[in-house]
Amino acid sequence: MAFLELENVRKVFGADAPAVEDFNLQVERGDFVSFLGPSGCGKTTTLRMIAGFETPSSGFIRLDKVDITNRPPNQRNVGMVFQAYALFPNMTVGDNIGFGLKIRKQPAEAIRKKVEEMLALIHLPDKGQNYPYQLSGGQQQRVALARALAISPQVLLLDEPLSALDAKIRVELRLEIRRIQRQLGITTIYVTHDQEEAMSLSDRVVVMSRGVMEQVGTPFEIYNYPKTSFVASFVGTLNQLRCTVVDAKSGRLSYNGQHLTTAEPVSQPDGATVTLMLRPEELRLGSEGGENRLTGTVETVNFLGSIVRVSINLGGAPITLDIFNERKLELPWVGQAYTLSFPPHACWVMAEQ
Amino acid sequence: MKSNTFWAWLIVVLGILYFFVPLLATLEFSLRAGRPDHFFSLVAYEKALKDPAFLKSMTLSVEIAVFTIIVTLLIIVPTAYWVHLRLPRLRPVVEFVTLMPFVVPAVVLVFGLIRIYSRPPLAFTYYTWSTNLLLVCAYSVLSFPYMYRAVDTGLRAIDVRTLTEAAQSLGASWATILLRIIFPNLRVALLSGAFLTFAIVVGEFTIAVFLARPTFGPYMSLQIQNKAYEPAALSIISFALTWASMGIIQWVGHRAPGQVQVGGAR
Helix, strand or coil: CCCEEEEEEEECCCCCCCCEEEEEEEECCCCEEEEECCCCCCHHHHHHHHHCCCCCCEEEEEECCEECCCCCHHHCCEEEECCCCCCCCCCCHHHHHHHHHHHCCCCHHHHHHHHHHHHHHCCCCCCCCCCHHHCCHHHHHHHHHHHHHHCCCCEEEEECCCCCCCHHHHHHHHHHHHHHHHHHCCEEEEEECCHHHHHHHCCEEEEEECCEEEEEECHHHHHHCCCCHHHHHHCCCCEEEEEEEEECCCCEEEECCEEEECCCCCCCCCCCEEEEEECHHHCEECCCCCCEEEEEEEEEEEECCCEEEEEEECCCCEEEEEEECCCCCCCCCCCCEEEEEECHHHCEEEECC | CHHHHHHHHHHHHHHHHHHHHHHHHHHHHHCCCCCCCCCCCCHHHHHHHHCHHHHHHHHHHHHHHHHHHHHHHHHHHHHHHHHHHCCHHHHHHHHHHHHHHHHCCHHHHHHHHHHHHCCCCCCHHHCHHHHHHHHHHHHHHHHHHHHHHHHHHHHHHCCHHHHHHHHHHCCCCHHHHHHHHHHHHCHHHHHHHHHHHHHHHHHCCHHHHHCCCCCHHHHHHHHHHHCCHHHHHHHHHHHHHHHHHHHHHHHHHHHCCCCCCCCCCC
């Protein structure tokens, strides 16, 4: 039996459509699982149900084999980190971290030791006497993390903890979160709408849309083997081309009269319109990328540092491809015609949406 | 641009004159209580402060003010907190209810109280202590608009919901959250509300007179009817007390970390 289990969890607010529908998840002890999805997909509601701030309309939540579905949040032993830090402004950093232990009536000496230990863990050993307003956003969020961890929770819940921070601090802190999580081996649920965050941090990612779980898998599976078109388009950048099936058995398609081949047979019948999906990094400028070739005019060239993103108009639909940057790279010219190529195994075919 | 600045300054100057001229006139008058050839005299202050009735009435007013502040805090803070946290839709209703003392005149309120609480089984006006209790209740109602607004502004300045949830996830009960998180973070707002309540109670006249309690308001009124200089001195003392209160609010506001200032004036 899994350590944290959500079984048929459903949440409805008033007369609205369900915020979360038929949610089933099993999380093993020490796992780092991210809930990824756009705003309003139900990821935060699900997290709040685990924390106890919302009660499921139906279904069960079990933690270490104990049913906690209707247990109040202050009796769950679950640590929570919020987007807005939520440090108590009237308390010092040390008092904030020790608050949960004080509530648990731990001896003063034990609290002092734990606070010191936590301050060392978040690399802020000399900030115990500071007030939250004297810290930067990144430091405040570290303290919030330490405060949540000080009570030795069974599960750590993080609700978009990095959204309010600068890009650089965000990357630093996300590495820090993963380091601490591994060091303590704590079961963690992380809510984010940032796919890069979810991919880089998680053992498993739960992609959600409109209250429904679309797919659960490792970041590699989610990115490379999406099960729904939503997952395919939400995670990473994706080119979508409307093609006609020429020969389903051999996987032959036609796009604007140009023939393409997929690695596997197409399940739709001949003559059907399907969507061909291609990741930008699988496409090559020139003819050396594979046997599938398309020609078009370069519309834009965006220099992004390590990669250059090129948009090519294929007669109506633009297609994006990524080129790795190098010093001697010759950038394509806007307005000029180019051939792009890709191998059959880069193609995923889905029924037209 | 220059013309705008001129008019702005003119309005500021007129405002200052409007507020300060009567005050200076009162101050000047209160200092004339000595012999006619002595311009500056503190005789009026001496007499006013030495009058045993002054001390008695002031003590009673302060006692009633303290109890009023406690009752108002216990009613308003949990109400405003709960409205912010769970019933935001009810906010206009609660605001309207707390504004009722502005709509219902004090004289109507006190007549209502006398009608209900002056005959058995609720004969509160029979005894001094129970009449004082009635006075505390009436003053609590009068101070609702001020206390509610001060607390509401304080609650708007902090993220009540997230702080509450953070405390809950750390194991805190509702009582702990109110006492250790909400009250301390509203310190300045509560102090503002408390001082405004204090100012209202100390200066209130109508309800105290009809309930026949010798508080500071009726005492002042009696002085005005019978004496010339002492009431002016008492007014200045009263103003000084109010301003000292405001000074304390500012001082505490600057000292308390992460606090929001909520001002007010009598």
